[in-house]
Amino acid sequence: MKKLLLFIALGLTLLLAYAQANAASLQDSTIVKDTVKTKPEPFAFGDFTWLNGNDRRHKALLDTKYFTGRFLLDFNYTASNNNPIDHTVVGSTALARDHEFEISTVAFGGDFHYDNVRASVLTQFGTRSTVVPRNDFSVTRGQFDLSTAYRYLSEANAGYHFNVLNGINVDAGIFMSYVGLFSYYNAENWAYQPSFTSDNTPWFFNGIRVQIFVSDKLKIEPWIINGWQSYGMFNSRPGIGGQILWRPKEWLQLLTNNYYGADTQDKPGRKRFHTDNSVEVRYYKSKNTFVNSMAFSLTGDLGDEKGDGVNGFKSDPVKGPAQYFASAMFYNRMVMANGHLGWTIGGGVMNNPGRYLVLYPTGDANPIPAVGTGAIGTHPFSANPGDKFHAYDYSTTVDLMPNDYLTFRMEVVHRHADVPYFAGHGGVTSPDGYNTTPLSGTNFTPDLVNSETRFIAALLVRF
Secondary structure (H helix, E strand, O other), rough: OOOHHHHHHHHHHHHHHHHHHHHHHHHHHHHEEEEEEEEOOOOOOOEEEEOOOOOOOOOOEEEOOEEEEEEEEEEEEEEOOOOOOOOOOOOOOOOOOOEEEEEEEEEEEEEEEOOOEEEEEEOOOOHHHHHOOOHHHHOOOOOHHHHOOEEEEEEEEEEEOOOOOOOOEEEEEEEEEOOOOOOHHHHOOOOOOOOOOOHHHEEEEEEEEEEEEEEOOEEEEEEEOOOOOOOOOOOOOOOEEEEEEEEOOOOOEEEEEEEEEOOOOOOOOEEEEEEEEEEEEEEEEEEEOOEEEEEEEEEEEEEEEEEOOOOOOOOOOOEEOOOOOEEEEEEEEEEEEOOOEHHHHHHEEOOOOOOOOOOOOOOOOOOOOOOOOOOOOOOOOOOOOOOOOOOEEEEEEEEEEEOOOOOEEEEEEEEEOOOOEEEEOOOOOOOOOOOOOOOOOOOOOEEEEEEEEEEEEEEEEEE
């Protein structure tokens, strides 16, 4: 009996030892298997909340298994030294009303994700739903008013994620362009009023994109789109382009966006090329000093239009005058007091012969044909081939950031152009500033001036 019990005990001991060894082997196999098959999440190797034009939140609050919600509120008060009587801001996509409290953006929606299916929807209410779409002439082509059909959507796209390389996303719909580095959402930017490089280039694209994550540090993103910030298509061919984003280190980002298309009404032979290139460097970081980090962003854009009466970078007596876009902007940012205080200084320059990317003045100076009637202002701002436009700006911005989701911002920005462009005291609407006042029988002309200095206060919320 004792021998039997000893044999059983020995057998159980051996069986237990085998089971433990087999479990360890299976665990090691699982670790090896996971190591082989699991690839790093793109751009998850570092903290990139310091970037200009990038989400500064470390965590999304409205996050569930199938849906990650987003909510943004952009509320501002802005005051120009010119004090226009019609309270109208000229030459900005971030601002609309002067010497008034303004809700620029209210956006809510989010990102759906189930297995490999993905979708994003974000609404767009506030003055930006009018300011940005008004620059799109393509909506006057044909019927079914695209300007109202899409106006209240800033993002609306859906697609599929393929488990190839470090991931490939194929999406269709309206998505952000990020040409010019600055984000469409001011809560992600170092400054409120973007320099001309960003403010005069697209905020959105309508079409198809393919995001190819070659590694966790490199993304290549081709586009096939209707055109240059256009809901519709100006001519018979879509625009093409793409982005290459490389973050080799946590402190460095390199970015290039490129575009080619035909974006002039009734001139299919006029082709547009544009290249947008940025570098961002965080050159200082410390947790043990009052100054926590210092970084800069440098962006340079170059592009032209050629054909059907214009000749790109060089004037020609037969082919037409030069028509191109050259610009640059530089910003430097310090973050202090354990991330609760930010200070940014920067600015930029722009040269745009032909004015094909200049944001046109509004009111009686508006050269944009109205939807349905084709009416334009009686004193339209000219944008003829060969018309010159040089401009520069500089600003300083202070941010108070209690947490990742709230920013109190104060900014002073000065902008100057070599031609009368910004709203002067007389405004651009009518003698008394109201658009219900008839202009017939008056000597009213839009009061455009060469420069303005503007104070901006803003409350920015993002969940």
